[in-house]
Amino acid sequence: MFLRNIIMEIFPMSTGWTKTILVILVSTLVLWINLRRRKKISRRGEILVDRLSGPKALPILGNALNLRVENEDFMDLIGILAHKWGGLFRVWYFNDPWVNIASADDCQKLYSSAKNLIEKSDEIEITKQSVGDGLYARVGSLYHERRKLLNPAYGLNLVRKGIPKINKHSAMLVKTFRQFAKSGENVNIYPVMTKSAIRLVWDSLFEKVYEEDASDVSDYITAMFMSSYHHTTRIFKPWLRPNFIFNLTSKSKLASDGIQFVNDFAKRSVDERRIYLQQKRAFSNRSNDKVLNPLEDEENTKAANDWDCYLDYLLEQQDKGLIKEKDVLCEFSVFTIGGYETTSIALTRALYLLASHPEVQQKVVEELDEIFGKGYDASTFDITMTHVKSMKYLDLCVKEALRLFPPIPMSPKKTTEDIQLDDGRVIPAGVQLFVWMYWVHRDPKYFPDPEAFIPERFSQDSDFYRERATYAYIPFSVLPRSCIGQNYAVTTMKMILAYMIKAYEWTAVTPRDELKMTFQYVSHPTNAILKLKPRI
Ligand code: HEM
Numbered sequence: 001m002f003l004r005n006i007i008m009e010i011f012p013m014s015t016g017w018t019k020t021i022l023v024i025l026v027s028t029l030v031l032w033i034n035l036r037r038r039k040k041i042s043r044r045g046e047i048l049v050d051r052l053s054g055p056k057a058l059p060i061l062g063n064a065l066n067l068r069v070e071n072e073d074f075m076d077l078i079g080i081l082a083h084k085w086g087g088l089f090r091v092w093y094f095n096d097p098w099v100n101i102a103s104a105d106d107c108q109k110l111y112s113s114a115k116n117l118i119e120k121s122d123e124i125e126i127t128k129q130s131v132g133d134g135l136y137a138r139v140g141s142l143y144h145e146r147r148k149l150l151n152p153a154y155g156l157n158l159v160r161k162g163i164p165k166i167n168k169h170s171a172m173l174v175k176t177f178r179q180f181a182k183s184g185e186n187v188n189i190y191p192v193m194t195k196s197a198i199r200l201v202w203d204s205l206f207e208k209v210y211e212e213d214a215s216d217v218s219d220y221i222t223a224m225f226m227s228s229y230h231h232t233t234r235i236f237k238p239w240l241r242p243n244f245i246f247n248l249t250s251k252s253k254l255a256s257d258g259i260q261f262v263n264d265f266a267k268r269s270v271d272e273r274r275i276y277l278q279q280k281r282a283f284s285n286r287s288n289d290k291v292l293n294p295l296e297d298e299e300n301t302k303a304a305n306d307w308d309c310y311l312d313y314l315l316e317q318q319d320k321g322l323i324k325e326k327d328v329l330c331e332f333s334v335f336t337i338g339g340y341e342t343t344s345i346a347l348t349r350a351l352y353l354l355a356s357h358p359e360v361q362q363k364v365v366e367e368l369d370e371i372f373g374k375g376y377d378a379s380t381f382d383i384t385m386t387h388v389k390s391m392k393y394l395d396l397c398v399k400e401a402l403r404l405f406p407p408i409p410m411s412p413k414k415t416t417e418d419i420q421l422d423d424g425r426v427i428p429a430g431v432q433l434f435v436w437m438y439w440v441h442r443d444p445k446y447f448p449d450p451e452a453f454i455p456e457r458f459s460q461d462s463d464f465y466r467e468r469a470t471y472a473y474i475p476f477s478v479l480p481r482s483c484i485g486q487n488y489a490v491t492t493m494k495m496i497l498a499y500m501i502k503a504y505e506w507t508a509v510t511p512r513d514e515l516k517m518t519f520q521y522v523s524h525p526t527n528a529i530l531k532l533k534p535r536i
Contacts, residue, residue: 045428054090062092104443104472111471121412132330153313169200170499197344206311227258228520350401356508376502396455402475409438504532
C-alpha cells in the first residue's frame with residue numbers, strides 16, 4: 001500500500017507488471033536508504049525516548065503510518081494522540097524521534113527549566129533550501145549575530161514608521177469591503193485580508209503600494225501557498241519524505257516553481273529599490289552642491305542615513321559591508337512571508353470571533369466610540385499610537401483570538417542537550433521537539449472552557465495571571481527565538497480591527513464547529529465566511 005503510493009506519486013500512469021516491478025525496485029531502494037540513514041541520536045537517547053509515552057512503533061517506519069491523515073485533520077490528530085498519550089508524547093518518524101508538547105503544564109516545565117537547551121528543528125532545512133539562510137532559519141552564533149543586526153529595524157522603529165501606512169491600508173480595506181456591505185453578499189474574508197496584509201507588508205518593506213488586483217500580489221500568494229502546501233504534504237505522505245523521491249514528483253516541480261517566483265520577486269524588488277536610492281542620493285548630492293551652509297549639509301547627511309523602510313536599512317547594512325546581497329534578498333523574503341501570512345490569518349480569526357460574538361463586538365464598539373467618538377468618517381479617521389495604547393478591551397480580544405487560533409500553531413525545535421524534567425522524564429539531546437501552541441493554549445487548567453471566546457480571561461486579575469503561567473500562552477513563541485515582529489503585528493491587528501469594527505457590523509455565517517483550516521506550518525483558515533453591513 002505504502003509503496004504503491006510512492007509509485008502512483010512518481011508514475012501516475014503506470015499499470016500491471018510495470019507497477020509490480022517498480023514496487024519491488026522502489027521498496028529495495030527505500031529499505032536500503034533507511035538502513036543506511038544514520039540515526040540522529042545515540043542508543044542511550046533512543047532508550048530515553050522510548051521511555052516517554054507514545055504509540056507502538058514499527059521497525060523502519062516507526063509511527064510514520066500513524067501520521068497519515070488528510071492535511072485538514074492533522075491538528076485534530078495531534079489532539080487525539082495527546083489525549084491518549086499525555087501532553088508530552090513521542091512518535092518515531094522513521095528513525096527520527098519526534099517529541100510533541102501539547103499541554104500547558106509540559107510546556108511550562110520545558111521552557112522554565114530548559115529554554116536555552118532548545119534550538120530550531122532540522123525541519124527548517126526545507127526553509128533554508130528554498131529562501132536561504134535568513135534570520136528564521138539560522139542557528140547558534142550565526143543567528144544571534146543576525147538578530148542583533150536586525151533588531152533596531154524591527155523594534156519600535158518599524159511600529160513608528162508603520163502607523164501611517166497601517167492607517168492607509170486599513171482605510172483601503174474598508175473600501176474593499178464596501179461592495180459586500182452594500183450588496184449584503186457573504187464574503188470569505190481570508191483572501192481579502194491576505195491581499196491587504198501583503199500590500200501593507202510590501203509598503204513597510206520597500207515603500208511600494210500595489211493595486212489589489214496586481215498580478216504580483218496574487219502570484220506571490222499562490223506561489224507561497226503551493227510551495228508550503230507541497231512541502232508540508234511530505235509530513236502526511238511519508239513516502240515523499242526522501243528528497244530523491246519527492247524530486248521525481250510533479251509536486252516538487254510546483255513547490256520549486258513557487259520558490260523560484262518568491263526569489264525572483266525579491267531580486268527584482270531589491271534591484272528596483274537600489275536604483276531608486278542611488279537616484280535619490282545623486283539628486284540630494286546635486287542639491288547639496290548648491291547649499292553652502294555646513295549645518296544644512298549635516299542635516300542632509302543625517303536624513304540620508306535615516307532609512308525610510310526596512311529594505312533601506314538592509315541595503316545600508318550591505319553598503320557598510322555587514323551583510324551580502326544574498327542576505328538582503330533572503331531577509332526580504334523572511335520579512336514578507338513572516339509578515340503577511342501570520343497577520344492575515346490572525347486578523348481573519350479575530351474578526352470571525354468578533355462576528356460570532358455580538359456581545360463582545362458591542363463592547364469593542366463602545367470602547368472605540370469612547371476613544372474616537374461615534375460613527376466612522378473615512379476622511380478624518382486616523383489612529384495614533386496613543387489611541388492604540390488606549391484600546392484595552394480590543395487588546396484582550398486580540399490576545400484571546402491568538403490563544404484560540406495561533407497563526408503558527410506549532411513551533412518546530414530540537415534539543416541541544418539532555419533535558420531533565422522535574423518529574424524524572426528526560427528528553428535526550430538531538431530530538432526533534434514540536435511545541436503545539438494550538439493545544440497548549442487549550443489546556444483547561446489555565447484556560448477553563450478552552451474553546452470559548454472569553455477576552456476577559458486576559459484581564460490583569462484573571463486566573464491566568466494569578467497562575468503566572470508564562471509559557472502556557474505563547475502565540476509568538478519564546479525568547480530567544482520569539483517573533484521579532486510581535487509589536488508590529490499586534491499594533492497592526494488592533495488598528496485594522498478598529499477600522500473594521502468602526503465601519504461595519506459583522507455577523508458570522510460559518511458556524512464555529514464547521515470552521516476548517518489547512519496545516520502548512522501556518523494554519524490557513526479556509527472557510528471563515530462573514531456578512532457585514534455599514535454600522536449606523
Ligand atoms: C499575529 C502575527 C504574528 C504571529 C502570531 C507570529 C508568530 C511567530 C512565531 C510563533 C514565531 C516563532 C516561529 C518558530 O518558533 O518557528 C515567529 C518568528 C518570526 N516572526 Fe512572527 N508572527 C507574527 C507576525 C510577524 C510579522 C508582522 C513579522 C514581520 C514583520 C514577523 C516576523 C518574524 C520573524 C522574522 C521571525 C523569526 C524570528 C527569529 O527566529 O528570531 N512575524 N513569529
